[in-house]
Amino acid sequence: MINSKQNLVVQKNEGLYCVPANVWIDPFKPVEKAIITHAHSDHFTHGCREYTCSIETALLLRKRFGNNLNLKVIDYDKKFLINGINFSLHPSGHILGSSQIKIMAGSEIWLITGDLKRQKDKTCQSYEKLKTDFLICESTFGLPIFHWDSTEKIINDVTNWVNKSEDSTSVLFCYSLGKAQRLLSELNSKNFKNIYIHKSINKMNMIYQKLGIELTEAKIFDNELQINNFKNSLLLLPPSLNNKNFLKQFKNVKTSFASGWMSIRAFKKRSGFDKGFPISDHADWNGLIKTIKESEAKTIFLNHGDGESLSNFLREKDDLNIKHLNRVK
Amino acid sequence: MSLNKFSKLFEDLDSNNSSNKKVNFLTKYFKLNNNLNNILTIYLLIGKKNKRFISGKSLREYYANIYKIPKWLIDECYSKVGDSAEVIALLLQDKILEKNIKDDISLNELINEILPKLKKLDENKKKLYIKSLWEKISKDNQLIFNKILSGTFRIGVSKGLVVKAISNMTGVDESIILHRLMGELEPIEETYMFLINQKLEQKELDYKPYPFQLANTFDERIKETISVDKYQFESKWDGIRSQIIKRSNNISIWTRGEELVNKTFPELIKIISHFKNDFVLDGEILIWDENKNRPKNFSFLQKRLGRKSPSLKIQKDLPVVFMAYDILEINGKDIRSKILSERRNILEKSFSNLISEDKSIIGKIKITKLHQISNWIDLEEVKNSARKSNTEGLVIKDKQSKYVPGRKKGNWWKYKIDPMQLDGILIYARPGSGKRADLYTDYSFGIWEDNKLVKFANAYSGLNNEEIRELDKWIRRNTLEKFGPVRSVKPELVFEISFDNIQISKRHKSGIALRFPRITKWRRDKNIMEADNLENALKMISN
Numbered sequence: 110m111i112n113s114k115q116n117l118v119v120q121k122n123e124g125l126y127c128v129p130a131n132v133w134i135d136p137f138k139p140v141e142k143a144i145i146t147h148a149h150s151d152h153f154t155h156g157c158r159e160y161t162c163s164i165e166t167a168l169l170l171r172k173r174f175g176n177n178l179n180l181k182v183i184d185y186d187k188k189f190l191i192n193g194i195n196f197s198l199h200p201s202g203h204i205l206g207s208s209q210i211k212i213m214a215g216s217e218i219w220l221i222t223g224d225l226k227r228q229k230d231k232t233c234q235s236y237e238k239l240k241t242d243f244l245i246c247e248s249t250f251g252l253p254i255f256h257w258d259s260t261e262k263i264i265n266d267v268t269n270w271v272n273k274s275e276d277s278t279s280v281l282f283c284y285s286l287g288k289a290q291r292l293l294s295e296l297n298s299k300n301f302k303n304i305y306i307h308k309s310i311n312k313m314n315m316i317y318q319k320l321g322i323e324l325t326e327a328k329i330f331d332n333e334l335q336i337n338n339f340k341n342s343l344l345l346l347p348p349s350l351n352n353k354n355f356l357k358q359f360k361n362v363k364t365s366f367a368s369g370w371m372s373i374r375a376f377k378k379r380s381g382f383d384k385g386f387p388i389s390d391h392a393d394w395n396g397l398i399k400t401i402k403e404s405e406a407k408t409i410f411l412n413h414g415d416g417e418s419l420s421n422f423l424r425e426k427d428d429l430n431i432k433h434l435n436r437v438k
Numbered sequence: 439m440s441l442n443k444f445s446k447l448f449e450d451l452d453s454n455n456s457s458n459k460k461v462n463f464l465t466k467y468f469k470l471n472n473n474l475n476n477i478l479t480i481y482l483l484i485g486k487k488n489k490r491f492i493s494g495k496s497l498r499e500y501y502a503n504i505y506k507i508p509k510w511l512i513d514e515c516y517s518k519v520g521d522s523a524e525v526i527a528l529l530l531q532d533k534i535l536e537k538n539i540k541d542d543i544s545l546n547e548l549i550n551e552i553l554p555k556l557k558k559l560d561e562n563k564k565k566l567y568i569k570s571l572w573e574k575i576s577k578d579n580q581l582i583f584n585k586i587l588s589g590t591f592r593i594g595v596s597k598g599l600v601v602k603a604i605s606n607m608t609g610v611d612e613s614i615i616l617h618r619l620m621g622e623l624e625p626i627e628e629t630y631m632f633l634i635n636q637k638l639e640q641k642e643l644d645y646k647p648y649p650f651q652l653a654n655t656f657d658e659r660i661k662e663t664i665s666v667d668k669y670q671f672e673s674k675w676d677g678i679r680s681q682i683i684k685r686s687n688n689i690s691i692w693t694r695g696e697e698l699v700n701k702t703f704p705e706l707i708k709i710i711s712h713f714k715n716d717f718v719l720d721g722e723i724l725i726w727d728e729n730k731n732r733p734k735n736f737s738f739l740q741k742r743l744g745r746k747s748p749s750l751k752i753q754k755d756l757p758v759v760f761m762a763y764d765i766l767e768i769n770g771k772d773i774r775s776k777i778l779s780e781r782r783n784i785l786e787k788s789f790s791n792l793i794s795e796d797k798s799i800i801g802k803i804k805i806t807k808l809h810q811i812s813n814w815i816d817l818e819e820v821k822n823s824a825r826k827s828n829t830e831g832l833v834i835k836d837k838q839s840k841y842v843p844g845r846k847k848g849n850w851w852k853y854k855i856d857p858m859q860l861d862g863i864l865i866y867a868r869p870g871s872g873k874r875a876d877l878y879t880d881y882s883f884g885i886w887e888d889n890k891l892v893k894f895a896n897a898y899s900g901l902n903n904e905e906i907r908e909l910d911k912w913i914r915r916n917t918l919e920k921f922g923p924v925r926s927v928k929p930e931l932v933f934e935i936s937f938d939n940i941q942i943s944k945r946h947k948s949g950i951a952l953r954f955p956r957i958t959k960w961r962r963d964k965n966i967m968e969a970d971n972l973e974n975a976l977k978m979i980s981n
Contacts, residue, residue: 253507254515254528270453363454372528374452375520375875384453395532418514425508 117212117219118245120434125221125245125412127212130194132161134210134221142191144198146223147207148173148286161191163198165206165233168316169286185234201225202236203390204287205317211239219243220404226389227396228257231294232287232322236400244406248397248433250369251411251419255393257369263388264295270365270384271301271343277361278339282348282382285309287390288367289345290317293324296343303342305330310345336360351380369393398423401431410434441579443471444479444545448582457599464603477630478545481623484600485591491553492568494522494588501526504569505533510922517923520875523584530572530580543575548586549625608634613649616843620646621696647681647692648718648766648774649843653833653850660851661814670778670837671809671820674830674852675761676736676938677724678743682706682760684716685770691723699723701746705753706760709802715788718767719760720841721806726759728801732828733759735941736953762789763806763833766841774841781841782808817853824855830938831855857936858978860970861961864931865891867913868924870898878913878925879906881957883935885948886971894948894975895935900957909960932969934959940978950975 118127124136132142139156146152146162148169155174161181162170170178183189185208188197198208203224212219220241227236271279283289289310298304304327306314311329318324330344336359348366356362363383370376371385392400397419401409409431411420416433423429450463468476492500498516502509512525519525543552556567568587575583585591597619605612618633679694689710691699700707703723724733725742734756742748742756765785766774773781785805793803809820809832817832824831831854839849862883870879880898884891901909909931916928936958943951950972 252515252518253511253532254519254525256528256531373519373875374524375873378873381455383455415514415518418511422508422511 117214117217117243118221127191127194127219129214130191130196130212132191132194133157135223144196144210145170146201146210146221147204149204149224149284152224161189161196163206163208165316165320166208167206168319169206169313172312172316173286185237199237199239200234202227202230202233204230205233205290205320205322207233209237209239211241217242219245220406221245222247222400224249224390225392225396225400227392227399228260230260230291230390232290232317232324238403241404241406243408243410244401244404245410245412245434246397246401246404247391247413248411248416248419249391249414250389250393251397251415251417253394255369255372255389256395257387257389257393260291260295260388263367263386264292267292267296267343267365267367267386268300270363271341274363276340277363278336278342278344278359280344280346280356280359280362280364281367281386282346282351282364283367285347286313288388290314290322290324291388291390292345292367293327294322296325298326301343302340303328303338304345305339305342306345307347307350309347332358351382394419401429441543441545441548441575441582443467443475444482445579445582447479460599461602461606464599465606468603468607473627473630474546475544477627477633478549478625480600480619480630480633481549481625482586482591484597484619484623485589491556491587491589492564494590497522497526497568497584497588500565500568501529504565505529513922517869518876520869520871520873521590523588523590524581526572526584527580531577533573543571548583553587604633608636610634610636610638613843614638616649617646620649621692622698645683645688645690647683647690647696648720648841650679650681650694650720651764651841651843651850652845653852654845654847656834656851656853661817666811666814666817668836668838669834670782671811671817672763672806672833672835673809673824673827674833674854675722675724675733675806676828676830677722677733677739677761680721680723680760681766682710682717682719682721682762683767684710684713684718685767686716702743702748703758704747706758706802709799712796712798713792716767716769717765717788719762719785720764720766721760721762724759724761725756726801727828728757730828732826735828735939737941737951759802759804761804761806764841777838777840778835779837782837821853821855854938857938857958858940859934859936859958860885860894860975860978861932861964861968862895862935863891863929863966863969864909864927864933865893865929866924866926867909874906877906878910881909881933883933884929885969885975887948891929892948892972894946894950894972895937895952895955897933897935897955897957900936901960905960929966932961932964932966933957934961940975942979948972948975950979 117129118125123133123138123140125134132144133140134144135146135152136143136154139154141158143157144161145166148166153170153174159179159181161183163185164182167180167182170180183198185198185200188195195213197211199211201207201209201223203226207223209223210221218241220239224247225236229235267281283292290313296304304325306327307330314324339359351364365384365386366380366382367386367388369387369389369391372387377385407430409429411433420431420433423431447463447467451460454460498512499509502512515525516522556564559567601612601615601619604615615633623629681692683690689707691703691706693699725738727734738756745752762785765781768784768788789805793799811817811820821832834851834853836849862885864881865884866882867878868880869876882893883895885894913925913927916930917925918928919926935955937952937955939953941951942949
């Protein structure tokens with residue numbers, strides 16, 4: 110827990126909180142003022158008086174959660190003040206619009222990475238390297254077993270997997286926002302009979318296309334279409350459709366899931382997917398260590414996932430002042 | 439052939455949940471590869487006592503040592519992944535420089551040259567050799583390489599699928615292929631030739647046991663629909679299911695786990711050599727209590743199983759008997775297709791006199807007695823009397839049924855006595871392995887001894903997936919202390935623990951040991967003060 114009185118940012122039940130600015134970062138409950146790092150639904154709560162975020166995040170939030178949100182839009186790298194405290198947003202490479210939050214108060218700098226990725230992604234700006242005194246870094250994949258393959262390899266594997274067996278429908282489950290578009294920006298529709306996408310993915314694609322981000326050609330998946338149309342095709346669907354009732358309508362179907370967790374066989378087995386493609390929008394073990402070191406922070410807090418292992422490791426090995434934030438009950 | 443093809447097969451089998459597809463992959467693979475490769479593949483897939491060259495734990499220690507990574511960190515990875523070979527393969531991704539890969543190891547070379555060589559090396563050299571192999575083998579082959587090394591091949595390929603594939607390919611009946619796969623499987627070309635042989639030569643099966651017939655859990659509804667006369671009722675013995683095979687002068691005893699146990703039970707071999715007939719008997723090995731005329735608890739049998747050649751004293755202190763309940767072959771003739779009542783007749787006729795007259799045989803080979811049950815109402819009473827005779831309940835067998843491999847519905851039913859139960863409190867938890875990695879699924883339970891809780895049972899099964907997930911979350915939120923992967927938790931949740939037997943044990947802190955403990959109910963209605971105490975448990979122990 111970050112609870113010392115001198116700390117600019119503290120961890121509370123409702124999320125991370127910047128004390129002097131009276132602003133919350135990705136709060137779990139409605140608050141007065143919130144900064145939203147990115148548009149995934151687990152980082153957004155309805156009912157806040159004011160949301161501050163990047164332009165891309167604002168477009169995505171509107172599309173997902175409606176036009177009635179009071180959004181304050183800030184360009185990357187532009188300084189802005191909240192209650193006299195200096196803030197700026199910087200790309201974190203996680204998905205389109207995702208932001209790190211830099212806070213400057215007196216001579217002290219704080220950096221909250223939000224969810225981040227160090228691999229290249231054609232659908233969003235790359236992670237921006239920044240120096241800081243205090244770092245709050247995500248650590249979803251904080252174990253050395255997590256080591257991402259290149260995107261080309263994964264895309265190649267997906268392509269081969271779809272085309273390997275004839276007469277079957279290949280369903281690739283992926284999150285509708287971020288992962289789906291990253292895949293669509295890398296896949297080549299010419300290598301497939303057809304690519305179909307779920308309407309929830311298409312809804313997000315519209316924003317991407319408006320911003321000039323190229324996505325490969327795909328048709329919209331419609332239950333009413335003849336099932337035969339999907340034979341030998343690739344279907345991109347949200348993971349919520351991974352259930353027997355839905356899948357039984359296809360005669361010969363194989364399923365897969367695109368997620369970093371799929372590098373562990375037990376996770377794949379438990380969810381019942383035939384195949385897993387370990388492609389992640391988070392940093393892997395080496396990516397996290399690189400991020401921490403490059404920041405040159407003298408105090409580091411890790412958030413989420415296996416942060417305890419990573420912080421223990423770096424404390425032992427490099428004598429860093431680092432600890433894991435346990436989620437408050 | 440390099441390991442690539444086997445890796446590919448593994449990947450195909452692992453990434454298809456349909457059995458049909460798996461059989462097709464296997465058939466295709468067998469057709470494309472040579473005999474030696476195929477038999478090695480079968481040897482690995484059906485994992486019949488795959489030899490473990492190195493334990494998963496040592497693999498992890500080697501890795502930590504070689505690459506200077508803290509041991510605790512690798513153990514954390516293991517808790518998440520649930521399989522040491524997979525942990526190593528994942529960790530190695532970082533260490534392998536693809537350009538250096540000279541991946542020319544064949545399956546044969548690995549199993550018949552490298553592993554035996556590895557076995558002979560001392561610790562230090564072994565470590566260096568494994569390091570060189572780790573860095574020589576390509577990324578795609580790391581998982582199967584480490585799995586072969588640690589002897590852990592569980593990839594959802596049952597013997598059944600291999601049998602189907604060979605049967606598809608050869609046109610030979612599945613039951614024959616299954617029979618050929620029984621017993622020891624030597625991974626040499628000849629074995630493969632024998633497996634796929636389209637001619638049937640009974641003689642070749644001489645040393646092999648028949649595939650065992652198994653029982654299903656009794657379906658109470660049959661009491662309403664089927665007449666009691668259709669069945670015979672035997673005690674369900676709690677011993678080691680085995681076949682005794684006597685063919686000419688060859689005698690062998692095979693357990694259901696397909697282990698040859700001649701050496702473990704030399705007195706049985708000696709007795710059987712007194713018989714003039716040839717036969718295959720199906721039954722149960724038990725430790726017998728002469729005074730009480732009933733078997734001793736299973737734990738006594740376990741003491742014998744641990745020993746390869748038991749001393750005369752042990753043979754005397756822990757006397758074994760063979761309780762026969764079926765006969766599958768008589769004087770060279772396979773009689774499995776005769777119906778049960780006929781087989782029972784043959785069993786009684788051929789053995790009753792001998793085993794009650796020949797001094798060297800008396801009491802050592804027994805024929806299970808049939809319970810006379812003339813209506814379904816009496817069934818319960820007979821079943822519940824089983825505890826007195828130290829058996830597990832009843833086996834109910836269709837008199838008209840043939841002896842067939844596996845669990846054919848309706849032929850044999852097992853009807854177990856109601857388990858004993860105690861309500862215990864969850865006190866420790868640790869993550870499971872395999873599919874249950876990173877989920878807290880292995881639990882320890884305590885009962886009260888005065889004002890303190892003593893651990894009395896470990897249980898891994900009995901909850902459904904939803905409950906497991908709920909409990910996993912609860913455990914993470916209510917952890918008191920962590921000891922490596924084990925967490926002690928707030929004593930708050932009560933569970934009903936069922937078990938088949940209970941006895942005094944010096945090895946356990948609580949002084950009691952349970953047989954086959956499992957969770958039968960999450961007692962959300964009970965608070966911890968309502969859980970059982972040690973006194974209640976001790977009262978359950980029969981003399």
